[in-house]
Amino acid sequence: MHHHVPGSSRGCFAAVLSLLLGLVLSIGCSKEDLENAANSAKQAASDVAAKSKQVTDSLVEKAEEALPSAGKITLQTATEPIETDRGVIVLYRVGDGRKNSMQITSYKPGASSIGTTAVFIHATTEIDTVALLGGKTIPCNVYVESGGVVARNVIGQPVDVSFATINVQENTISATMPPCTLLGSDNKPVSISGGNIVAVVTEQES
Amino acid sequence: MMRHLTSFAAATLLCSFTVAFANPTNEKPLTGMAAHDTISGTKARIEAMYERFYEWEKACITNQATMKRGGKVAHRALAKNFSNIYLAKWYAHDLTLMGEPAGFDLERRYEMLRKEYRAFVPAVAALRRQEIQKLSKEIPKRDKTIQRCKEMAGKGQIVEAEAELRKLLLRHLESLFYLDDATAKRFQDPISSPHNQLRAEVDRQHRDKWSNDAEAKIASYTEAVKRLAEESTRVVNELSSGPTAKLAEDQTGNAADAIQYVGQLWGSASAAVSRSIGMAWAFRRGDPESIAISFRGDLQQAEKVAVDAINRILASLATQPEEDVRKIYPRVLEELSILQRRYKGRLAEEFAPALEKIQMQHAGLGQTVQRYTAATVEPTRWMNRFASRQSQTLKAGFPPIETALNDEYEANSQARPEMYGLQVRKRVVTPKSQAEQMSWLAADSQALVGAQVQETATTRLRGTKLAIGKQTIRYYTNLVADFPAEMAVREMKESLLIDESHGPLSYSSADAISSAALGEFQAVGGKIKRLTPEASVTRIATIPDVAHALVPLNAVPVIDSRMTPLQQLLWRVELEPTWVSHRLFNLGKGN
Numbered sequence: 001m002h003h004h005v006p007g008s009s010r011g012c013f014a015a016v017l018s019l020l021l022g023l024v025l026s027i028g029c030s031k032e033d034l035e036n037a038a039n040s041a042k043q044a045a046s047d048v049a050a051k052s053k054q055v056t057d058s059l060v061e062k063a064e065e066a067l068p069s070a071g072k073i074t075l076q077t078a079t080e081p082i083e084t085d086r087g088v089i090v091l092y093r094v095g096d097g098r099k100n101s102m103q104i105t106s107y108k109p110g111a112s113s114i115g116t117t118a119v120f121i122h123a124t125t126e127i128d129t130v131a132l133l134g135g136k137t138i139p140c141n142v143y144v145e146s147g148g149v150v151a152r153n154v155i156g157q158p159v160d161v162s163f164a165t166i167n168v169q170e171n172t173i174s175a176t177m178p179p180c181t182l183l184g185s186d187n188k189p190v191s192i193s194g195g196n197i198v199a200v201v202t203e204q205e206s
Numbered sequence: 207m208m209r210h211l212t213s214f215a216a217a218t219l220l221c222s223f224t225v226a227f228a229n230p231t232n233e234k235p236l237t238g239m240a241a242h243d244t245i246s247g248t249k250a251r252i253e254a255m256y257e258r259f260y261e262w263e264k265a266c267i268t269n270q271a272t273m274k275r276g277g278k279v280a281h282r283a284l285a286k287n288f289s290n291i292y293l294a295k296w297y298a299h300d301l302t303l304m305g306e307p308a309g310f311d312l313e314r315r316y317e318m319l320r321k322e323y324r325a326f327v328p329a330v331a332a333l334r335r336q337e338i339q340k341l342s343k344e345i346p347k348r349d350k351t352i353q354r355c356k357e358m359a360g361k362g363q364i365v366e367a368e369a370e371l372r373k374l375l376l377r378h379l380e381s382l383f384y385l386d387d388a389t390a391k392r393f394q395d396p397i398s399s400p401h402n403q404l405r406a407e408v409d410r411q412h413r414d415k416w417s418n419d420a421e422a423k424i425a426s427y428t429e430a431v432k433r434l435a436e437e438s439t440r441v442v443n444e445l446s447s448g449p450t451a452k453l454a455e456d457q458t459g460n461a462a463d464a465i466q467y468v469g470q471l472w473g474s475a476s477a478a479v480s481r482s483i484g485m486a487w488a489f490r491r492g493d494p495e496s497i498a499i500s501f502r503g504d505l506q507q508a509e510k511v512a513v514d515a516i517n518r519i520l521a522s523l524a525t526q527p528e529e530d531v532r533k534i535y536p537r538v539l540e541e542l543s544i545l546q547r548r549y550k551g552r553l554a555e556e557f558a559p560a561l562e563k564i565q566m567q568h569a570g571l572g573q574t575v576q577r578y579t580a581a582t583v584e585p586t587r588w589m590n591r592f593a594s595r596q597s598q599t600l601k602a603g604f605p606p607i608e609t610a611l612n613d614e615y616e617a618n619s620q621a622r623p624e625m626y627g628l629q630v631r632k633r634v635v636t637p638k639s640q641a642e643q644m645s646w647l648a649a650d651s652q653a654l655v656g657a658q659v660q661e662t663a664t665t666r667l668r669g670t671k672l673a674i675g676k677q678t679i680r681y682y683t684n685l686v687a688d689f690p691a692e693m694a695v696r697e698m699k700e701s702l703l704i705d706e707s708h709g710p711l712s713y714s715s716a717d718a719i720s721s722a723a724l725g726e727f728q729a730v731g732g733k734i735k736r737l738t739p740e741a742s743v744t745r746i747a748t749i750p751d752v753a754h755a756l757v758p759l760n761a762v763p764v765i766d767s768r769m770t771p772l773q774q775l776l777w778r779v780e781l782e783p784t785w786v787s788h789r790l791f792n793l794g795k796g797n
Contacts, residue, residue: 093577097708110584
């Protein structure tokens with residue numbers, strides 16, 4: 001992949017050129033001298049180019065490191081898996097003594113448009129932070145929208161979602177869902193043979 | 207009003223033995239039509255007239271059967287009935303001038319019965335000659351009376367003249383019973399002709415008088431509007447100097463209670479306006495829609511007063527300690543949501559600025575509200591998403607009620623006495639107006655029992671187990687609001703972070719909670735359990751305050767402008783719910 005680092009390589013070349021000209025002008029040299037000057041200028045130019053590539057490469061590496069995970073949710077079914085390329089987890093604390101709400105969405109919470117495939121998992125809980133979910137299994141309500149049908153767990157029959165330890169570096173937490181049968185809005189069952197969730201830990205606003 | 211009638215006939219006609227009184231239903235089709243009794247006394251009169259009708263109809267049926275078998279008919283009694291039927295028809299017509307829809311039903315019944323009483327002529331042929339002799343001997347005296355009555359009328363004594371001629375005609379009718387049509391006409395016309403003219407004039411006078419009498423009652427709605435204004439002002443004043451105010455019936459309450467109180471007064475004012483419109487339809491001439499619209503200004507006034515008062519009540523919360531406001535705030539939201547569901551269009555927005563101000567003045571509460579809102583956006587979104595999609599599945603197979611009312615069915619042949627010789631065929635059995643005798647319509651409507659239908663939003667009648675839908679031109683629904691919803695409500699509350707000590711902090715959650723608590727659903731599907739044809743005018747003119755939601759707080763009742771209001775029917779459709787649809791969940795029986 002070509003990484004164009006604008007400005008710096010052109011500037012380097014201009015310096016080499018003026019160097020070359022300078023050399024020629026100042027020395028008032030012979031053909032031999034010119035050849036020597038040209039060779040050393042070439043070397044300088046290639047050195048500069050090599051150096052600039054190093055700088056560019058290191059910049060690219062840093063950029064790849066800094067791109068955060070977007071999360072991912074995959075629910076296995078008998079046919080095509082239901083997949084989203086985003087996962088967000090928020091632990092809402094209202095702070096007036098009522099319970100908290102753990103929510104995982106496949107989109108930015110509160111978004112007006114959530115796409116044609118979307119997942120929402122939530123639980124009312126007394127657990128206070130996402131980190132404290134690590135290693136725990138909590139009963140959740142699960143909603144899935146796919147292919148025009150909205151499906152959810154049967155009321156009163158939550159799905160046990162198991163959380164792994166929080167990944168601090170990635171700022172994500174993973175979880176798994178066991179096999180379960182959801183109820184579609186068309187009153188047809190939707191069989192899930194298992195689910196994998198990676199959700200980016202996000203703070204509630206204010 | 208009936209003081210001129212001293213004959214025994216009149217007395218028996220008006221004397222009633224029954225007390226209980228309603229409208230005919232598919233189960234009890236013989237019950238008479240209800241009265242709104244705007245002109246006092248009509249209710250008792252109507253009851254008595256239905257009783258008499260069934261007595262005289264029975265006598266007719268029995269004697270016609272006897273006649274067919276070749277037996278002896280009770281002709282003296284029948285002749286008396288025949289005469290009384292004429293009187294009854296005039297009384298029934300009076301009832302229509304008194305704005306009573308039952309008058310039309312009774313007039314129709316008595317006219318059909320009068321024709322059936324003519325069937326006995328062949329059976330009493332032997333007595334014809336002696337009755338003709340009786341009538342012929344009467345002629346000089348008769349003519350003198352007619353002349354005297356004409357003179358009285360000339361002097362302006364219309365009412366007295368009509369009464370005298372009526373008495374004479376009723377007496378003669380007992381003999382005319384025995385004569386064939388041509389002969390009867392010869393003896394009847396000389397009396398009927400002037401009597402009809404006098405009767406028409408008396409009718410005109412009666413109509414004017416009763417319309418005038420009714421106007422006083424029609425104007426009475428202003429009392430309820432005034433009460434709303436006065437009580438609102440008082441309550442707002444009390445709340446500006448303390449956290450509680452005196453409410454109804456020596457009760458004391460906080461701001462949330464006060465909002466409920468103002469809401470109830472508003473509802474009562476709205477019901478009063480609706481009742482006045484019903485009465486206006488019964489007594490005023492002109493386009494019914496225009497008549498209704500003429501009251502709109504009063505409704506708008508009531509709305510302004512109520513909304514204003516509620517905003518002031520909300521403002522009073524600004525000066526109270528945050529601790530106390532936190533406790534009341536959820537209930538305040540619930541009360542506002544209850545009012546919104548009784549209003550056509552957007553009402554909650556009127557209170558948004560005042561609610562924002564409360565949050566600004568109590569920063570802690572404000573922050574809690576914001577966090578709560580953020581925490582409940584997604585659960586609400588998904589509960590609603592699932593529920594609204596699922597409700598499409600539920601609704602399939604449950605057409606709107608209007609569709610069921612327009613279907614054609616076989617009429618109920620059992621309900622129509624054979625005597626009338628009527629052809630029964632497939633037809634719409636729940637017509638928009640009094641197409642036939644009410645007892646036959648009620649009996650025919652049996653065909654709809656069990657039909658699956660759906661109704662839209664219903665509201666609870668406070669203090670009862672009943673819920674009603676809004677009236678349309680054609681019908682209104684009622685049902686028992688006890689649909690078992692514990693599990694769904696429990697889950698909804700948990701998802702919305704609500705428990706015994708923490709109420710809803712967003713308007714959306716408050717509406718979800720208050721509607722579930724009251725059993726007020728967005729849609730209801732079920733089977734038709736019972737049908738009652740009610741006169742539209744009577745129903746609207748007698749809306750009890752508690753049922754004000756039959757008509758939205760800010761709307762006038764509706765009626766078909768193309769038909770006479772007095773003849774229109776509003777079918778009461780009682781439903782047995784099979785499923786209910788809340789904004790955030792659906793429930794079917796057995797779920």
